[in-house]
Amino acid sequence: MDKNLSFVMEKKVERTMKNLHKNNMEAFYVKDEKAVLEKVQELINEGDTVSVGGSMTLFETGIMDMLRSGKYKFLDRYKPGLTKEDIIKIYRDSFSANAYFTSSNAITENGELYNVDGNGNRVAAMLYGPDKVIVVVGINKIVKDVNEAVERNKRIAAPANAKRLDKNTPCAALGYCTECNSPEKICREYVLIASQGNKDRIKVIIVGKEFGY
Numbered sequence: 590m591d592k593n594l595s596f597v598m599e600k601k602v603e604r605t606m607k608n609l610h611k612n613n614m615e616a617f618y619v620k621d622e623k624a625v626l627e628k629v630q631e632l633i634n635e636g637d638t639v640s641v642g643g644s645m646t647l648f649e650t651g652i653m654d655m656l657r658s659g660k661y662k663f664l665d666r667y668k669p670g671l672t673k674e675d676i677i678k679i680y681r682d683s684f685s686a687n688a689y690f691t692s693s694n695a696i697t698e699n700g701e702l703y704n705v706d707g708n709g710n711r712v713a714a715m716l717y718g719p720d721k722v723i724v725v726v727g728i729n730k731i732v733k734d735v736n737e738a739v740e741r742n743k744r745i746a747a748p749a750n751a752k753r754l755d756k757n758t759p760c761a762a763l764g765y766c767t768e769c770n771s772p773e774k775i776c777r778e779y780v781l782i783a784s785q786g787n788k789d790r791i792k793v794i795i796v797g798k799e800f801g802y
């Protein structure tokens with residue numbers, strides 16, 4: 590990245606981290622995939638029960654492979670052969686995990702996390718249950734404020750996820766949100782985490798590269 594653009598990005602990350610701290614969320618910056626894996630290993634212990642919300646970032650950074658290494662009790666919702674009932678049980682068991690991993694659809698410079706779910710299991714676990722929530726975001730997820738977060742979801746995150754999941758929704762065909770009421774819509778719970786009462790339960794790792802949608 591050009592050094593002047595790097596400067597702008599650094600300042601944006603600095604503001605975001607400062608405000609996350611102000612909102613009782615712990616924040617870290619790491620430069621790449623290797624560093625994010627090292628940071629995660631500092632934040633959890635071998636033998637911990639861990640779980641994940643749906644996230645491309647967790648696959649792209651190598652965190653999924655790390656959780657599958659056998660060092661952790663991984664409630665793996667993607668394990669081949671799971672029945673619908675098995676997956677529902679994993680969602681429920683995730684509430685008592687030691688650590689829950691997810692990304693965020695957007696993170697604002699005001700230190701807020703914005704997420705839209707179609708099933709609610711991910712945002713529910715972010716809000717309450719697991720001892721720790723570890724949110725991993727690429728720099729592409731940082732936006733100025735809640736308005737930009739909502740736009741980001743409508744213009745990028747939700748259409749890309751609907752396409753990935755092969756949903757029969759307008760956004761999966763057009764590439765932007767039409768605020769549909771399709772039976773297959775993936776946007777049903779709109780959640781803004783503005784602050785935490787349980788200080789540092791949510792830990793945000795900002796990675797200095799682009800990941801996920």
Ligand code: SF4
Pocket residue numbers: 742743747748751758759760761765766767768769770771773774775776
């Ligand atoms: S509300 Fe419908 S059209 Fe809009 S992003 Fe969600 S699924 Fe797509």
